[in-house]
Amino acid sequence: MDHERLNSPSTSAISLEVMGHRLHISQDPNSKHLGTTVWDASMVFVKFLETNSRKGRFCPSKLKGKRVIELGAGCGLAGFGMALLGCDVITTDQVEVLPLLMRNVERNKSWISQSNSDSGSLGSITVAELDWGNKDHIEAVVPPFDYIIGTDVVYSEHLLQPLLETITALSGPKTKILMDAKYRHPSIHLYMMDPKAPLATEAGVGDNGNDDDEEDVSNLGEDEGDPGVNNESCSGFQESKSGNLDDWEIRRTAGVIVFSLEHFDVEL
Numbered sequence: 001m002d003h004e005r006l007n008s009p010s011t012s013a014i015s016l017e018v019m020g021h022r023l024h025i026s027q028d029p030n031s032k033h034l035g036t037t038v039w040d041a042s043m044v045f046v047k048f049l050e051t052n053s054r055k056g057r058f059c060p061s062k063l064k065g066k067r068v069i070e071l072g073a074g075c076g077l078a079g080f081g082m083a084l085l086g087c088d089v090i091t092t093d094q095v096e097v098l099p100l101l102m103r104n105v106e107r108n109k110s111w112i113s114q115s116n117s118d119s120g121s122l123g124s125i126t127v128a129e130l131d132w133g134n135k136d137h138i139e140a141v142v143p144p145f146d147y148i149i150g151t152d153v154v155y156s157e158h159l160l161q162p163l164l165e166t167i168t169a170l171s172g173p174k175t176k177i178l179m180d181a182k183y184r185h186p187s188i189h190l191y192m193m194d195p196k197a198p199l200a201t202e203a204g205v206g207d208n209g210n211d212d213d214e215e216d217v218s219n220l221g222e223d224e225g226d227p228g229v230n231n232e233s234c235s236g237f238q239e240s241k242s243g244n245l246d247d248w249e250i251r252r253t254a255g256v257i258v259f260s261l262e263h264f265d266v267e268l
Helices: 040-052 077-083 096-114 135-140 157-170 186-193 235-243 247-252
Strands: 013-018 021-026 068-070 089-091 124-129 145-148 175-181
Touching: 013 040, 013 077, 021 077, 021 096, 040 077, 068 077, 077 089, 077 096, 077 124, 077 145, 089 096, 096 124, 124 135, 135 157
Parallel strands: 068 089, 068 145, 089 124, 145 175
Antiparallel strands: 013 021
């Protein structure tokens, strides 16, 4: 319902304080493309990062220089959250959304650099066209990435297969995937739980091996009781372990991270 939304669909821009920086994000809720609206999930995502950036796996010292790609970036807010932690971010979307996305990226980069606040912690953030499943677009962004992020990106079932193929192509052995667990159709949720889905059986992501420098991906929260995180493993991985996959295939999916933003409180 509209009264429960964090962002009003009647406004042309939002202003949000994130990690000491005031971000001004333009939007066009009246366009025919869903990517030109700042959806609540992206606002919750950046506040999640802010809350967990003081220590632990989301602190800037651990994220500085990490390569991040945002899928379905829309207005670009979530990507800016990672850039403010020192990551090198590529925000991507369809060509129709790029003008608004590029305007938001360039304006906020300029405002941050000109402000009195510390801009030295800002990583880099760029814009690229990426249609899910387009091999040329995928090759152009030069995978693999350390993190793949996305907020509220799946609204139609027919988009799920190309999304999973794209995530697979962008992933490497230690890629971590940060996406909210909100889907807009029950069949999408069931597909994501299917152990035969490409992401569960083919996406070589998140095998942490024995590298002591890598964080334990079984729990994204700083504490076990962190309200911003679902501490359980993603359902798809749980089903994979009980299915017919061999140990090698299971290890390849061990680091796939999907966390729930549903109960995370946001103060604007």
